[in-house]
Amino acid sequence: MQHALIASPFMDGHLLLRPGQHNGLRLGAARFKELADAHPNTPVPQWATDAVRQTWGLDLADRRIGQSILVRKASPYGYVRASYEINLGCNYDCEFCYLGEKRFEGMSWEQQKQLLGIVADAGVVYLQITGGEALIDRRFPQVYAYAYDLGMMMQVSTNGSRLHSEMIQDLFRGRPPYRLTISVYGATEATYDAITRRRGSFKRFIRGLDAAREAGLPMRMNVVVAKENQHEVAEMEALAEKYGPHNVYGNMSPTIGGDGSVLATQSIRYEKARRVFKGCNAGHTFFHADPFGQASICKIGRDPQIDLMTEGVEGLRRLGGIADSLMLRTGGCSGCALSGTCRTCRPLAKLYQEAKAPLVSYCQHEERNNA
Ligand code: SF4
Ligand code: SF4
CATH class of the missing domain: 3.20.20.70 (Aldolase class I)
Incomplete structure (x- = not known):
């Protein structure tokens, strides 16, 4: 049976989500833990059935947690x-x-x-x-x-x-x-x-x-x-x-x-x-x-x-360090006095520079008159 809801850690908090819907509910740590620790046969708690009915019009009365909610584990890697x-x-x-x-x-x-x-x-x-x-x-x-x-x-x-x-x-x-x-x-x-x-x-x-x-x-x-x-x-x-x-x-x-x-x-x-x-x-x-x-x-x-x-x-675990190094204004952007107001992130500027694109398409050192 497909899950009707997902409960998941998300950034510094927790979310209750409904697949197919873009909106979600914030969950306090204690409520997330209640769902995560519950036996699959435990009925869906009242606070959850109320919130889910109100948010998505979905009736979970008499349903069990294991039948309805997929609970994601916390991850040490921090990607969402x-x-x-x-x-x-x-x-x-x-x-x-x-x-x-x-x-x-x-x-x-x-x-x-x-x-x-x-x-x-x-x-x-x-x-x-x-x-x-x-x-x-x-x-x-x-x-x-x-x-x-x-x-x-x-x-x-x-x-x-x-x-x-x-x-x-x-x-x-x-x-x-x-x-x-x-x-x-x-x-x-x-x-x-x-x-x-x-x-x-x-x-x-x-x-x-x-x-x-x-x-x-x-x-x-x-x-x-x-x-x-x-x-x-x-x-x-x-x-x-x-x-x-x-x-x-x-x-x-x-x-x-x-x-x-x-x-x-x-x-x-x-x-x-x-x-x-x-x-x-x-x-x-x-x-x-x-x-x-x-x-x-x-x-x-x-x-x-x-x-x-x-x-x-x-x-x-190495990707954060790679990201930080890619953001440094190196290569064709090194020493640029305008980098503080640049509209092009360094990875994109690098792509333009490698493609030998005209400055006017990405760099403040030359801007279109009609921009
Ligand atoms: S292309 Fe977008 S996602 Fe990638 S580094 Fe630049 S701003 Fe960030
Ligand atoms: S203004 Fe041009 S040279 Fe300066 S950081 Fe941006 S893209 Fe690089």
């Missing part, structure tokens, strides 16, 4: 979020993709289970599965279900083209994600199919979104703006709003392999000044795992990596 790039392969071929070469490569099922066990042992509560296009990976349903059953709240990033498939619909019906993050590349067939360089992709996209809406899946839309679709941003936003709240992304970055040619797709009109970089928790409370189980601080700062498959969860 992670992303797992199941595969770099994609059924689209967008020119601006930050992945560059999109190879269908990854690990065996045994290795994937090992990786997901490590992710759970690290303390991760919120796991994003991404790609490439995650939903075209033949092992996506197994991976997703396994991670869900370990007690992680699931988010999936997708282009939406497979959301109508029966297999995916069945999977999400039984084990709901708390969020689907969906990219929007155009509002018309002509623009969308031209961007993805796949005929028929717009039709599949809309079919997928309609199916997801019908199923009540929680969608968050990312409107991606490039030169080729900048003429229909208003229409893309209107389309996105039919399915869920949306953000507009207009900043292109070099590929993870250091290819800056994708920057040619940048829409100057929609390039947004980033906020001043004040630090982030990459490598400390979240990490990224690539298709081979190599962990890095995030999707951008991929070097150095830690091989989780050989080092196991203990390897993550």
